[in-house]
Amino acid sequence: MDELPIGRRVAYWRGRRKMSQQVFADRLGKSKSWVDKVERGVRRLDKFSVVYEIADVLQVDVQLLLGKDVERRPETQNCIDQVEVEEIRAALERYDQMSAFFQAVPHSPPLTEMRKAVSHAWLTYQHAKYGVLARTLPKLLRDAQAADSAHASTPEAKDAAHLLGQVYQIASSALRKVGEHELSWLAADRSIAVSQRAGDQLLAGLASYRVGSALLALGRVRPALEVNVNIANRLAPSREPAQGDRLSVYGMLLLNGAMAAARIGDSATVRDLLCGAEQASFELGGDYNHYWTSFGPTNVQLHRCATAVELGDGRTAVEAHEKIDQVGFHALLPERRAHHFLDIARGYTQIGNIEKASEMLLEGDRLAPSEIRCRPLAHEVLSDVLRRTRGTPPAPIAELAEQMGVGV
Structure with a gap:
């Protein structure tokens, strides 16, 4: 995009921020006609003060608008910037790397190294080190895609697909955190297909949870509710004692469904889904991180608070917050606890x-x-x-x- 005129870059980022020309013009204190002329290149942007104001409204680094390399933040700052988002996007756009039909089987790291890298990425996400994660995700995506392609006809095919499915889910979660909801949906959707090739029903269930989260963030509330509840019903434990990982994925789908139901004000469905998740957490017998879910009784308590907030019932949320088991709460990973503080x-x-x-x-x-x-x-x-x-x-x-x- 560096070679584009500045007006085209303005139009690109305005579109990414889902602003109409009129809304953008209002925030700048300009007319819609002025914006249209700038984006078509009819009117020049020759004042740095105006360029900086545009960058501020669009929430991008001014260097991106000028088509220059952005000075990267020091390692101590830990957010995902626009440059890193574009690098993740570029990795997701490499369709030629996803299949040996289009190029020779690529070189890929050994699966033992990939497993360590994927595990580290999960922990980085759950410790809310989003900037660190963003700097590793593009390469991790490329490596996982290469491994999946390279092992497609080998006995390790399912293992490689499983790792790629996990990486897509990590990317989906991180992108949703910073408001890149369409990309988050794309990564989660890909994980569903890859999980099927991995032969892992629970990984596919968790990918459905990520799809539901992305849809909810996009305002697609009823589809989000449906995907969570439908897949939860298919994973519902039978009468025999269920394994912990199955209970965890099932429970998280119910909790995510409860969040969607709360968004549309359906308190009865919220109550039913929370009760189902609570029962699953009791069967689980504690707080665990099976399939990177952090599911258990404490997480159910946190979602009681979160759904009350979504329903606009702050008092109930605060009362539930004051009853949370503190031992269980402090045992949760940082991302989950900080997310709760934001909800409260x-x-x-x-x-x-x-x-x-x-x-x-x-x-x-x-x-x-x-x-x-x-x-x-x-x-x-x-x-x-x-x-x-x-x-x-x-x-x-x-x-x-x-x-x-x-x-x-």
């Missing part, structure tokens, strides 16, 4: 307790900064907190807002 911050704003909402944001930031600083949802919650704070915001919140680029 939303709950506190719903009941007007801005001080406690601020505390929850700060707790989440101390635990897993990327879960708060990198997510568009967290930016929205912090903006709401600042808007409703009387007088000068407390210093810690003001500092967090400055670091996140949220106006005080």
Whole structure:
């Protein structure tokens, strides 16, 4: 895209942000006609101040608009930037690497090395190190695609497909966190097909969970509810004691379905799905990380809070939060706990307790900064907190807002 005129780059990023020309013009304080002329190259952008303002509205680095290489962030900053998103996109676009029909069987790392790399990527995600993960994902995607193609006709074919299915799911989860929902859906959808070749029903079930999450993020709520509930019904344990991994995937599908039902205000379905997930967690007998789900009684408690927030019932969410088993909660991985703090911050704003909402944001930031600083949802919650704070915001919140680029 570097060779495109700046107007075309503006149009590209406006489209990526799903803004109409009118909305974009309103945010810039310009006319729709002005935007149209800029994007068609009829009007030149010859003032840096205007270019910087456009970059700010589009939430991209100004160097991307100018067609120059972006100065990469230092390793200490841990968000996924636009350059890294484009590199992940490029890896997903390499259709020639996905099949030996189109090129010679590529060289790929040994599967033993791939297993270690995939396991490390899962842990990196669950510790909310999104920037670190983003810098490894493009190569991991290419390596996993190459391994899947190279082993297509070998006894290791299912193992290679299983690893690729996992990598697609990691990519889907990370992309959803930073608002790249269409890409998240694409990666999750691919994982379903690859999981079938891997011969693993539970991996395919978990891929369906990722599809449901992406659809929910895209506002496709009823399809999200249907895919989670339908696949959960197919994985429902029989009368015999079920294995932990099956219970975990089944339970997570129910929890995700409950989140979708809450989004459309269907409290009865929310209640039924949460009860089903709770029963599965009791059968499981504790909190585990089977298939990287972090499923168990504590995660069910967290989803009781989250669904209450989605239903607009902040008081119920806060009351459920205060009853959470603290031993189980502190045993969960950082991403899950910080995500919960963000949910409860939303709950506190719903009941007007801005001080406690601020505390929850700060707790989440101390635990897993990327879960708060990198997510568009967290930016929205912090903006709401600042808007409703009387007088000068407390210093810690003001500092967090400055670091996140949220106006005080």
